[in-house]
Amino acid sequence: MNNRIIIFLASLLMPFLGKAQEVAGPEMADTFRSEGKIYVVITVISIIFMCLIGYLVYIDIKLSKLENKNRNTN
Amino acid sequence: MIKWWKILSALLILYTLVLGMLGPVPHLDILNETIRNLFYHVPIWFAMLFQMGYSVVYAIKQLSKNDLQSDIISNQAAQTGLFFALPGLLTGCMWAKFTWGTWWTFQDPKLNGVAIAVLIYLAYFILRSSIDDEQKRARIAAVYNIFAFVMMFVFIMILPRLTDSLHPGNGGNPAFGKYDLDSNMRLVFYPAVIGWVLLSLWILDVKKRLAILTHKENEQ
Known part of the structure; x- marks a missing residue:
């Protein structure tokens, strides 16, 4: 329990640690990308997008079948 | 069964989702990493404008040839365009909050213009749905x-x-485009515009076919 409190208090100092690393020029997330894990986000976004596209393909195919059926009955 | 341009749209957008996050961007004050929104926010609006253009072309076609199919396509395209205005507005609000410091400002002509344009199109749907006679409508x-x-x-x-x-x-x-869109960003931005316009066309294609099918069903 004590460890948790210490970690919590230490985490409050995080913004000040960040300040110390400030460099010239606008702040960009340069290290964010090089340290990896951004790839996880990109994978998540890509999976969501591909699922949506897959759903659209499914609807499209289903509609094509319905159109064919409609054409044959008329 | 799925047309080639539909696959192309999915691939182009997927490419921009990855490259848009990883690719190099110019280092700018205030904007910082939000400049990447350019790859997502702006193409959405391009798709919306494209759909509205598509809609007006079919409206003119309807008036010159007087066929109901053009009217259906015109209506569906306007619906698709208005749908794309929603993510466009929401992403715009988000971007504005973190760069201009406010979700929405009524002093800005671009934002007001967009709000008015959306209302004008909402009136289009109300007008269209209020007329029962097909030809007249x-x-x-x-x-x-x-x-x-x-x-x-x-x-x-x-x-x-x-x-x-x-x-x-x-x-x-x-x-x-004038100062900030360097050649690296162009490599992502242009495919994004083409990809989202094609995706909007895909959605329109599905909506249009469904509407025509429904129309046929109602006629029988």
Whole structure:
């Protein structure tokens, strides 16, 4: 329990640690990308997008079948 | 069964989702990493404008040839365009909050113009749904559609350029293209525009076919 409190208090100092690393020029997330894990986000976004596209393909195919059926009955 | 341009749209957008996050961008004050929104926010609006253009072309076709199919396509395209305005507005609000410091400002002609344009198109759907006679509905909707498109163009593309605006590309503010859109960003931005326009066409294709099928069912 004590460890948790210490970690919590230490985490409050995080913004000040960040300040110390400030460099010239606008702040960009340069290290964010090089340290990896951004790839996880990109994978998540890509999976969501591909699922949506897959759903659209499914609807499209289903509609094509319905159109064919409609054409044959008329 | 799935047409090639539909696959292309999915691949192009997937490419921009990855490269848009990883690719190099210019280091700018205030914008910081949010400049990457350019790859997602702007193409959405391009798709919306494209759909409205598609809609007005079919409205003119309807008036010249007087066929109901054009009226259906015109209506569906306007619906698709209005749908794309929603993510466009929401992403715009988000971007504005973290760069201009506010979700929405009523002093900005670009934002007001977009709000008015959306309302004009909402009126189009109300007008269209309030007429029962098919031929009459098609003709009146087509005439109003041309009016709506012209007004949207004036409110979004012309008026914001005449006065001061926070939005890039308006009222003396340079568009991103002028200074910030370097060749690396172009490699992502242009495919994104093409990809989202094609995706909007795909959604329109599905909606249109469904509407025509429903129309046929109702006739029987």
